Amino acid sequence: MDDIYISRALERVAMIEQQHVDNLAEKIRDLGGHPTKLGDVLAPVLGQVLGKATAAAGPERLLWLDIQLEEKAMKDYKDFLVKAGGEKEMFNILWNNLIDEDLHTAWFTNKLRELKEIGLIH
Numbered sequence: 001m002d003d004i005y006i007s008r009a010l011e012r013v014a015m016i017e018q019q020h021v022d023n024l025a026e027k028i029r030d031l032g033g034h035p036t037k038l039g040d041v042l043a044p045v046l047g048q049v050l051g052k053a054t055a056a057a058g059p060e061r062l063l064w065l066d067i068q069l070e071e072k073a074m075k076d077y078k079d080f081l082v083k084a085g086g087e088k089e090m091f092n093i094l095w096n097n098l099i100d101e102d103l104h105t106a107w108f109t110n111k112l113r114e115l116k117e118i119g120l121i122h
């Protein structure tokens with residue numbers, strides 16, 4: 001991927017995903033739980049996957065993949081939210097993460113549309 005704007009946006013998104021996982025892991029530890037299980041669920045989201053896929057995939061495939069991953073993450077956060085009900089701080093973390101994923105999805109979707117409009121992809 002030689003589009004510097006997309007590359008940097010993906011790097012930034014991957015950092016945010018890592019913060020999501022870290023914030024949740026910390027909260028789970030505070031509550032006496034074991035964050036490794038959560039990491040198994042959320043770690044695949046972006047970060048590593050994209051770091052490796054980015055170079056090989058064209059922008060259309062890449063952005064499409066990003067959108068699929070974000071939608072999976074949003075589904076997971078919604079499921080967690082239903083279960084987190086009473087714990088206010090956990091509830092807030094999950095909501096914040098969910099909204100971040102929605103914003104990422106909007107950016108990816110918009111970038112995909114933009115690339116189509118200028119004829120870089122079809």
Ligand SMILES: [Fe+2]
Nearest residue numbers: 070100101104
């Ligand atoms: Fe995201």
